[in-house]
Amino acid sequence: MSGNILGERFVLVCYGESHGRAIGAVVDGCPAGLPIEREEIQRELDLRRPGTSSLSSPRKEEDQVEILSGIVNGRTTGSPIGMLIWNKDVDSKPYERLMKMPRPGHADMPAWFKYGGFNDVRGGGHFSARLTAAFVMGGAIAKKLLAKVFGTDIVAYVTEIGGIRAKTMSFEEAKSMRYSNEVRCPDSAAAEKMKELILEEKKKGDSLGGLIECVAKNAPLGLGEPVFGSLDSDLARALFSIPAVKGVEFGSGFNAARLRGSQNNDQYTVVGGKIVSKTNNAGGMLGGLSFGMPIISRIAFKPPSSIPKTQKTVNLETMKEEELIVSGRHDPCVLPRAVPIVEAVVALVLADHALRAGLISPVIGKH
Numbered sequence: 001m002s003g004n005i006l007g008e009r010f011v012l013v014c015y016g017e018s019h020g021r022a023i024g025a026v027v028d029g030c031p032a033g034l035p036i037e038r039e040e041i042q043r044e045l046d047l048r049r050p051g052t053s054s055l056s057s058p059r060k061e062e063d064q065v066e067i068l069s070g071i072v073n074g075r076t077t078g079s080p081i082g083m084l085i086w087n088k089d090v091d092s093k094p095y096e097r098l099m100k101m102p103r104p105g106h107a108d109m110p111a112w113f114k115y116g117g118f119n120d121v122r123g124g125g126h127f128s129a130r131l132t133a134a135f136v137m138g139g140a141i142a143k144k145l146l147a148k149v150f151g152t153d154i155v156a157y158v159t160e161i162g163g164i165r166a167k168t169m170s171f172e173e174a175k176s177m178r179y180s181n182e183v184r185c186p187d188s189a190a191a192e193k194m195k196e197l198i199l200e201e202k203k204k205g206d207s208l209g210g211l212i213e214c215v216a217k218n219a220p221l222g223l224g225e226p227v228f229g230s231l232d233s234d235l236a237r238a239l240f241s242i243p244a245v246k247g248v249e250f251g252s253g254f255n256a257a258r259l260r261g262s263q264n265n266d267q268y269t270v271v272g273g274k275i276v277s278k279t280n281n282a283g284g285m286l287g288g289l290s291f292g293m294p295i296i297s298r299i300a301f302k303p304p305s306s307i308p309k310t311q312k313t314v315n316l317e318t319m320k321e322e323e324l325i326v327s328g329r330h331d332p333c334v335l336p337r338a339v340p341i342v343e344a345v346v347a348l349v350l351a352d353h354a355l356r357a358g359l360i361s362p363v364i365g366k367h
Contacts, residue, residue: 006238009355010145012138012348016087017120018128024084025134027070027141029355032078033364036144041065041083044140045133047340053182055198055336061088065137076141078362083137087130100316103326105305112316129243129334132341139344142351146219149360152350154216156342158185158335159298161210162197166190171215171294184339202332207303209244210335214342216284216295216350223290223353230288231295231353238345239299244334247300251283266293295350299342306330 006012009029016023042065049063063085070081099121102108107127111119120126146152157178159166166187169177177186183198185191194210201208224231236248256264259281266277277293284295306326313324331337354360 006138006241006348007352010142010348010352012135014131014134014138016084016131016134017126018087018130020087020120022084022086023130023133024082025137026083027081027138029352030070030076030078030081030141030145031355031360031362031364032076034076034141034145034148035074035365036071036076036141037074038065038067038071040144041067041137041140044136044143044340044344045085047179048132048136048337050331050337053336055182055195055331055333061085063133076364081141083134085133085137101313101322101324102316103305103324104311104313105302109316117316127243132242132338132344135242135348136340136344139340139347142347143343145351145360145364146347146354148364149354150220151218152216152220152347153218154214154343154347154350156212156214156339156346158183158191158194158339159211159213161185161194161333161335162201162208164190164193164197171217174213174215178339182336184336198333205308206332207305207307207330208333209246209301209303210333212299212301212335212338212342214297214299214346216346219284219290219295219350220354220357220359221290221292223350223357223359224285224288225356226288230285231290231349232283232285232288234353235295235297235346235349238349239297239342242299242338242341242345244301244304244338245299246302249283249298250285251296252281253283253298256281295346297342297346299338301334301338304331304334 004014011028013026045063045065050061066084068082070077070079143154155175157174166185169186174186178184181188181191183191183194185194198208232250239245239248252264264281266279266282268275269278280293284290284293308325311324312321315322
C-alpha cells in the first residue's frame with residue numbers, strides 16, 4: 001500500500017490502522033537543533049483527541065505521544081523523528097458484519113476490490129481519520145520550525161456547519177476565540193447554534209458537514225515552484241488527503257468565477273517599505289508562489305458517513321442488495337476535531353517548500 005509519504009525535503013511518513021496496535025509518524029528532513037518538547041506535540045494531539053466533547057466520538061483514547069528517535073534533550077538531532085501513540089480503546093465487534101458489507105460513503109467497497117479483500121476493515125483500517133493523528137504529530141514539528149525561523153503563525157477555525165455561518169472576524173479575534181467553545185468557531189453566537197444543530201442531528205442518527213478556514217501569516221516570500229510544484233497545488237493535494245475533505249479553495253476561491261478582473265485583482269501598494277497588496281483575493285499565492293500576504297484556504301468537509309440510519313448496500317459475497325445500519329462510535333460532525341489537522345497539514349507543506357527553497361539552515365541555532 002503506497003501513498004503514505006508527504007513532502008520532498010520535510011517528509012512525513014504515516015503508519016497504522018484505526019484498530020491496530022498503534023498509529024505512528026516518522027518525520028525526516030527536520031534540521032538539527034530545533035528546540036521542541038514532547039509536551040508541544042502532545043498539546044496539538046490533545047486538540048484532536050476523541051472522547052473529549054459531546055460533539056465527538058465517545059471513543060476514549062489517551063493519544064499520549066511517545067518519541068522514539070530524533071529528539072534528545074529537547075532538541076532535534078537531524079535524524080528521523082519517530083513517534084507513535086497506542087490504540088487502547090478498541091472495539092472491533094461492530095465491524096464483524098461489515099467485512100462483506102461496504103458502508104455507503106466509505107472506502108470499504110473500492111478498497112475491497114483494490115486489495116483483494118485483505119485490507120483492514122475495522123474502523124476503516126488505514127483509511128480511517130484516526131491516521132490524522134500522525135498528521136498532527138508531524139505538523140506540530142513543522143509549526144515549531146516555521147515559527148522559529150520565520151515567525152509564521154498558522155490559525156484554523158470553523159466558519160460554517162450545517163448552513164450556519166460565522167461572522168467575519170479579524171485574524172487576532174479568530175485566533176483568540178476559536179478554542180473558546182466545543183465547536184472551535186470564533187463566533188460564539190454562531191458556535192452555540194452550530195452545537196445545538198449537531199446535537200439535534202445526532203439524536204436523529206444523522207451527521208453534518210461544513211467549512212474550516214485557515215490563515216498562515218508571515219509565511220516566507222517565494223515558496224513554491226512553477227507548474228506542477230506550485231504551492232497551491234501541493235497545499236490542495238495535502239488538504240484533500242484529510243479524510244472527509246471534498247473541496248478546497250484559496251483566497252476568493254469559487255467566488256472569483258463571479259467577479260470581474262477589476263474586482264478580483266489585488267493591486268499593490270507600499271507599507272513600511274514593503275510591497276503589499278491592498279486586497280488578498282489571491283489567497284497569498286500568485287503563479288504558484290507565495291507573495292508575502294497571508295495564505296488563506298477554505299476546506300469543505302462532508303458529513304460523516306457512519307450514521308445509525310438504515311441504508312442500502314450490497315453483500316460482496318452474494319452480490320445482493322441488503323439493508324445496513326452502521327453501529328459503533330463516530331463523530332456526528334468532524335469539523336471541531338479537524339481544526340488542528342488542517343493547521344498541521346498546511347504547516348507540513350510550508351515547511352517542505354521552505355526547505356526546498358533553501359530558506360532554512362540544516363542546523364537551527366548554536367550548540
